[in-house]
Amino acid sequence: xxxIKIEIQYDGTNFSGWQMxxxxxxxxxEIVKALYKLTHKQIxxxxxxxxxxxxxxxxxxxxxxxxxxxxxxxIPSAINRFLPEDVSVFRAAEMPENFHARYSATGKKYSYxxxxxxxxxxxxxxxxxxxxxxxxxxxxxxxSKLLIGTHDxxxxxxxxxxxxxxxxxxxxxxxxxxxxxxxxSFQGNGFLYNMVRIIVGTFLExxxxxxxxxxxxxxxxxxxxxxxGPTAPPHGLYxxxxxxxxxx
Amino acid sequence: xxxIKIEIQYDGTNFSGWQMxxxxxxxxxEIVKALYKLTHKQIxxxxxxxxxxxxxxxxxxxxxxxxxxxxxxxIPSAINRFLPEDVSVFRAAEMPENFHARYSATGKKYSYxxxxxxxxxxxxxxxxxxxxxxxxxxxxxxxSKLLIGTHDxxxxxxxxxxxxxxxxxxxxxxxxxxxxxxxxSFQGNGFLYNMVRIIVGTFLExxxxxxxxxxxxxxxxxxxxxxxGPTAPPHGLYxxxxxxxxxx
Numbered sequence: 001x002x003x004i005k006i007e008i009q010y011d012g013t014n015f016s017g018w019q020m021x022x023x024x025x026x027x028x029x030e031i032v033k034a035l036y037k038l039t040h041k042q043i044x045x046x047x048x049x050x051x052x053x054x055x056x057x058x059x060x061x062x063x064x065x066x067x068x069x070x071x072x073x074x075i076p077s078a079i080n081r082f083l084p085e086d087v088s089v090f091r092a093a094e095m096p097e098n099f100h101a102r103y104s105a106t107g108k109k110y111s112y113x114x115x116x117x118x119x120x121x122x123x124x125x126x127x128x129x130x131x132x133x134x135x136x137x138x139x140x141x142x143x144s145k146l147l148i149g150t151h152d153x154x155x156x157x158x159x160x161x162x163x164x165x166x167x168x169x170x171x172x173x174x175x176x177x178x179x180x181x182x183x184x185s186f187q188g189n190g191f192l193y194n195m196v197r198i199i200v201g202t203f204l205e206x207x208x209x210x211x212x213x214x215x216x217x218x219x220x221x222x223x224x225x226x227x228x229g230p231t232a233p234p235h236g237l238y239x240x241x242x243x244x245x246x247x248x
Numbered sequence: 249x250x251x252i253k254i255e256i257q258y259d260g261t262n263f264s265g266w267q268m269x270x271x272x273x274x275x276x277x278e279i280v281k282a283l284y285k286l287t288h289k290q291i292x293x294x295x296x297x298x299x300x301x302x303x304x305x306x307x308x309x310x311x312x313x314x315x316x317x318x319x320x321x322x323i324p325s326a327i328n329r330f331l332p333e334d335v336s337v338f339r340a341a342e343m344p345e346n347f348h349a350r351y352s353a354t355g356k357k358y359s360y361x362x363x364x365x366x367x368x369x370x371x372x373x374x375x376x377x378x379x380x381x382x383x384x385x386x387x388x389x390x391x392s393k394l395l396i397g398t399h400d401x402x403x404x405x406x407x408x409x410x411x412x413x414x415x416x417x418x419x420x421x422x423x424x425x426x427x428x429x430x431x432x433s434f435q436g437n438g439f440l441y442n443m444v445r446i447i448v449g450t451f452l453e454x455x456x457x458x459x460x461x462x463x464x465x466x467x468x469x470x471x472x473x474x475x476x477g478p479t480a481p482p483h484g485l486y487x488x489x490x491x492x493x494x495x496x
Contacts, residue, residue, distance in 0.1 A: 011373070076366075122259045
């Protein structure tokens with residue numbers, strides 16, 4: 001059996017997220033269906049991580065095993081033929097037998113798009129979070145420094161998650177402003193459920209002066225969600241990249 | 249009666265274009281309906297120009313007359329309350345009585361987004377034209393110079409247009425490349441039906457080496473459509489701005 005890694009981009013707007021479920025259209029299901037049309041076999045597909053409804057991906061990763069002798073370089077086009085227009089595969093590679101998109105991952109990068117404008121922008125309604133109020137970017141950047149490094153982020157997680165180990169390492173938080181668009185990107189070894197969206201919601205409260213750095217310090221100290229801002233909406237979030245050891 | 253100019257942005261994906269028609273949802277109709285909800289009057293709305301189904305706008309302009317005493321600065325929010333999420337008003341101004349969004353316009357700016365990538369990008373499926381082949385940007389830029397100035401562009405027009413005066417002036421064609429995205433913008437005193445999309449389709453034929461500058465020269469000389477490339481699809485096109493005399 002060959003172990004194939006694929007990289008995937010999708011517009012999350014019309015998906016109920018990545019993960020297969022009984023109700024709602026999901027990215028995983030569309031790819032499994034496409035693989036079935038291609039190989040006439042029911043193939044298990046392992047994603048690097050779930051994304052929620054509305055969340056986009058520029059570099060989701062998944063792997064699956066096939067017996068087919070199709071050249072690896074032809075795999076993206078072969079799968080794309082059977083995929084709907086809001087998802088596509090843009091890279092494929094053959095991996096060692098033990099490679100697993102989720103368990104072999106060493107890190108991830110997410111970006112969040114905020115657009116600062118008086119009125120809502122129809123062209124960004126599904127692709128960015130509209131902020132009509134003034135924010136202080138300097139304060140947001142200063143606050144972001146407090147999150148860099150290894151911390152117990154259990155306060156930065158939506159309830160309902162059953163995860164036990166809530167220690168994560170954030171390596172970099174970057175702010176890029178281009179006219180009205182503000183991209184905030186996060187790179188780390190992993191992120192808890194809704195962690196990026198809670199951080200963004202908190203940065204915005206700090207940016208508008210309702211919160212300050214103490215909120216982040218207290219949330220890290222106590223692990224309590226109450227010190228943090230609201231969860232920013234899903235449609236501003238993009239899974240940019242999943243990292244693996246070089247051998248992968 | 250007050251004469252109000254509004255500036256409008258929309259995502260053309262789910263519209264049958266700007267202009268009101270018996271079948272299909274249009275931008276003009278949505279705004280007229282919103283104005284009715286706001287004023288309880290049937291108000292005529294004059295757009296600066298039609299856009300086709302799928303074409304977007306970052307700065308469409310329209311005007312209408314009202315008796316209402318609503319402050320001009322409140323007009324965008326007041327209309328937006330009644331507009332669907334794929335269209336919004338972002339500016340309003342009170343104009344002299346004789347201002348007309350179409351007849352007073354002195355020029356327009358359009359942009360066209362091409363994205364150069366091996367595989368289709370789901371996030372741009374409605375917002376840019378996917379080009380999977382190599383193009384020579386230098387050749388396209390050189391060809392664009394031939395169009396600058398005042399010419400009879402009757403060859404650069406889709407059939408079915410009843411317009412008689414086909415002389416137009418193009419002031420500037422600008423290319424901006426940012427990673428995989430290529431924006432081509434066009435500024436001039438006016439554009440014939442499908443003119444920008446035909447020019448883009450022709451530039452692409454030149455960029456890939458199927459056509460050369462002679463095609464443009466011949467089309468300008470003879471006024472014949474046959475020398476030019478296919479009409480590029482609507483979903484890459486954006487109406488950026490409409491220009492008026494300073495007094496307007």
